[in-house]
Amino acid sequence: xxxxxxxxxxxxxxxxxxxxxxxxxxxxxxxxxxxxxxxxxxxxxxxxxxxxxxxxxxxxxxxxxxxxxxxxxxxxxxxxxxxxxxxxxxxxxxxxxxxxxxxxxxxxxxxxxxxxxxxxxxxxxxxxxxxxxxxxxxxxxxxxxxxxxxxxxxxxxxxxxxxxxxxxxxxxxxxxxxxxxxxxxxxxxxxxxxxxxxxxxxx
Numbered sequence: 061x062x063x064x065x066x067x068x069x070x071x072x073x074x075x076x077x078x079x080x081x082x083x084x085x086x087x088x089x090x091x092x093x094x095x096x097x098x099x100x101x102x103x104x105x106x107x108x109x110x111x112x113x114x115x116x117x118x119x120x121x122x123x124x125x126x127x128x129x130x131x132x133x134x135x136x137x138x139x140x141x142x143x144x145x146x147x148x149x150x151x152x153x154x155x156x157x158x159x160x161x162x163x164x165x166x167x168x169x170x171x172x173x174x175x176x177x178x179x180x181x182x183x184x185x186x187x188x189x190x191x192x193x194x195x196x197x198x199x200x201x202x203x204x205x206x207x208x209x210x211x212x213x214x215x216x217x218x219x220x221x222x223x224x225x226x227x228x229x230x231x232x233x234x235x236x237x238x239x240x241x242x243x244x245x246x247x248x249x250x251x252x253x254x255x256x257x258x259x260x261x262x263x
Contacts, residue, residue: 065104069130069132070127070130072101076115092112092116095110095115118130148176148178152187153196155171156191157196160197162197165184167187
């Protein structure tokens, strides 16, 4: 959690306890009970209710150590998700550097298929947050993303498909042959072309 967010959270906590700093215990309890029934807007966390015991703890901290004691403590792991071990973070960094053109979704699928995300696997949103915070993949204004059916060189990839089309022939022809349309895709263009109707094999 960065310094600015910690300052804003501490300020919000101070705003909650400041009206009763000089009030007797009975007035404090009454005030805290009323505040506990209301949802309060906190930086980063959004709307949430606060228990009476929590507000009393903030008040004790403030009286003992001043405003700084109302700031959330930094986690010893630097905010790293609890299921992300050092080995997993190192593996993730290596994969991102080795495959900079991957989307986070493709990266997640690759790590999951290689059984590197634990059991059960780390959630996709958690992985996305870590990659975004560390800046290991260029998530914005990327121009190097390889799209489906895209390769380095022309003619490296050809894809085609065939299907049965409508029958066409003079009504007297028996059996009436059918068309066989085929579609072809290359890295540069795509088209649909008809093929000649199959001929009957004469023994």
